[in-house]
Amino acid sequence: MGPPGFEPLVVCFCCQWCSYAAADMAGAMRLSYPPNVRIVLVPCTGRVQEEHLLAALEAGVDGVLVSGCLPGQCHYVNGNRKAEKRVARARAILEEIGEDPERIGMVHNAASMGPQLARCFRDTTERLRALGPIFPVWDGSGEPKQAGREAQYRE
Structure with missing residues (x-):
């Protein structure tokens, strides 16, 4: 379990055609999802590279989603299949370095799936809250403090 008061930061790379429209629909329906989910609009998830996923984590983001x-419905034919392979490779790298691969995930959505995407954001945030910060700050008390990114902002 993460430290008390820990709120994970999540970045979600959303395809402009389906997933971003689903996120927009969730907002139009006034469905709530955690405010700590940051959406990055991409033309196609096939453009998201392993480096993007790992760089977000290295910067202190606690989890990354690709949506x-x-x-079979990719506007660029096979972009989502490329993204699936890249997510799998990034997860394998995390596992290899001893970090939980659950910090990176992939979901598929149609433009009409706003409620499902909002639920995915909530579920992902809960899972990451349980994992704790990706770079905990230890104060010697035996309990981790907030993530390293918080310490950077306080300086």
Whole structure:
């Protein structure tokens, strides 16, 4: 379990055609999802590289989602399949360095799936809250403090 008061920061790379429209629909329906989820609009999830996913984590983001079109419905034919492979490789790298691969995930959405995407954001935030910060700050008390990014902002 993460430290008391810990709120994970989540970055979600959303395809402009389906997933971003689903996030927009969730907002239009006034569905709530955690405010600590940051959406990055991409033309296609096939443009998201392993480096983008890992760089976000290295910068102190606690978890990364890639949200693309439903299988077989990619506007660029196979972009979501490319993204799935890249997510799998990034997760393997995390596992290799001893970090939990659950910090990176991929979901598929249609533009009409706003409620499902909002639920995915809530579920992801809960899972990451349980994992704790990606770079905990130890104060010698035996309990981790807030993530390293918080310490950077206080200086």
